[in-house]
Each structure stands twice: as structure tokens, then as C-alpha cells.
Amino acid sequence: MTHEGVDLGSSVGYALKVAATALRTAMDGALRPLDLSVSQYSCLEVLRQRPGLSAAELARATFVTRQSAHALLQGLEHRGLLSRPTAPASGRALPTRLTADGVDVLARATRLVAEVEERMLAGATASDRARLLDDLTACAAALDAPVAAGRAPEDGTPA
Amino acid sequence: MTHEGVDLGSSVGYALKVAATALRTAMDGALRPLDLSVSQYSCLEVLRQRPGLSAAELARATFVTRQSAHALLQGLEHRGLLSRPTAPASGRALPTRLTADGVDVLARATRLVAEVEERMLAGATASDRARLLDDLTACAAALDAPVAAGRAPEDGTPA
């Protein structure tokens, strides 16, 4: 019945895909009680660390397009989790900030996500985790991927 | 960073997502000359290892729905990379097999994908790779993800 080559089973790339998919699915399930998608959670998390971000900046930070970020922001704003000025203060950018509700929801979401990650790494020691983090970061870097969330052009932090 | 500080840069989950995204992007770019998407490549690869799979079986093997698999198969069949009988032989399942063209295209695709994976792991020794593969597989398993790609339809991972 299973007389196939073991190609896929021994491929790091395939394992990477499977693990990432499993993580995404698990996070999605964990965040469901809060009625939050993974993308929305990421958005809130980035916004907490960098308040006042515009939609375009946030898009770059979360590796999506401006359009997707915009749709995401609209939904979260409608739910009162974040606020944006109706008119731009200086340029065209609309700086976004979390509301009190947003901070609260994010705190709970963070807890849930942390539980998922803890479950994923339950069998790993601290040094195991550090090593895995290192390996994954190296993989992304080797593929010329923006590994840092702050690679926004307007950050003015050239290499 | 008082009590809820989650630094994205030191999160294994985040690194996993970034690495997987980078890999997918790189594979997509590598396969573009063959006019093949990653999903299509996966489909061909699974089909090579397990000829005669039905659309539903292939869907389970590639972690997508029957509908997605069906659409994928139609496209690949239209391009002459695989063939399916017009009428079911015994049940309703339509066993799918690669054509000669399909085998040829897949061979080239496999080469391109292998180059990408090699680039990703360029700085890793054989034992590094084995360890990373182990870690990723363990992560997926801990999240209750179906790890087996070449298994029978019943993945055998009950809750």
C-alpha cells in the first residue's frame, strides 16, 4: 500500500511546510474563541510594538500588501480594537493605535498563542529552542527573505 | 515589555512562519520557468510516488480539499501532464497517472526545487539537516498535525 520513495518524508522543505501549516491551523483554532484570525492577531501584535504605524508600514511589517492590511484594519477598527484619525494629520498616512479594548483582546490572544507555541515546543529544551530559532532564521536568510519585521524603507535604517 | 512582551524576533513560531513563507516564495520563483505552481508541483510529486491516486486521495496527501485537488488536476490534465480515465473503472474514483510529459516536467521541477532547498540549507551540515528535519517533524507532531505524506488515506493519527 505504501511502497513509495521516501523523498518527501526526508525533505526539510516539506517538513517546514507541514510544521508551518500545522502551526497556522493550531493558532487559528486557538484564536477562534476571540474571533480573531492569525492575520488580525499579527496586526495587533505589531501595532502594540510599534504604535502609530500607517497601513502601508504595517503591511510591510506583516508581509502583506497595503490592500490586505487596509481591509484588516477596517475590520479591527469596526470592532473598536484600534483607532485611526478620520483625516490625516500631516501627509496621507493615518497613524493607527490600539484602543483599550484592543490591548485587552491582544493580551488574551497573546496568551493563547503562547500556549500553542508552548505545546509545539513542549519536548524541547531552552537550548533546543534557541538552536531551532537559529536554524530557521538562517534558512530564511539564506533564501534572501526579510527576516526582520523592521525592514521598512522609511525606517531610515539602511544596512 | 512589562508582562506581555512577545518579541517577534525571538519567537520560534514567527521564525517558522517567515522561513516557510520565504521557502514558498523561492520555490514559486524557481518553478515559474516551468509555469508550475508549488501546489501543482506537489501534486505531480505525490502522483509520481503513488500512481493511480484518485482526486480525493491526492487531496488528503497534499492537505487540501477535494475541490482544490480537482481543480488542480483539471489544469494539469489539460496541459497533458497527467491522464485520467473518462469513466470510472470500478467505483467513482478516477485513478490518475503521470504522462510522459508529466514525468519529464516533474523531473525538471524536482531539480529546481532541490536547488532551492540546497540554497536554503547551504550553511548546514548533514547532521544539522537531519536534526532540523527531526525538530520540525516533532513540532508538527506535537501540534497534532498529520506528518505522513506518503501514508494511506487513513493517516492513523487519532485524537
Added chain:
DNA sequence: TGCGTCATGTCAGCATCCTGACATAGCCTC
């Protein structure tokens, strides 16, 4: 001052993948 360039927000269209539903073929139980 006037113009070109860039960044941003926004609209429209397209692709992909999903959930939901339905019809049919084979198998199992009675």
C-alpha cells in the same frame, strides 16, 4: 514657482482555497 518623484490610501478585478451541498457508486447490515 513649477514639475517630477515618491509614498500613501483607495477602488476594481482576479486567483486561490475553503465550506456547504448534492448525486451517485460500492459496501455492510438486516
Added chain:
DNA sequence: GAGGCTATGTCAGGATGCTGACATGACGCA
């Protein structure tokens, strides 16, 4: 043999994210 159960193929609709395009505001330079 009849009826249910499961698996498969297929159609319809929706959610999400992308590319392309356009208008506007800030900035740099002749």
C-alpha cells in the same frame, strides 16, 4: 433484496490575498 453508510466527484458561494491602476499629498530640485 432493501436500506443505510461511506466515499467520491461535482457544483455553487464566500473569504482572503494578490496585481493593477488611479488620485492625492509631501518633498526635492531646477
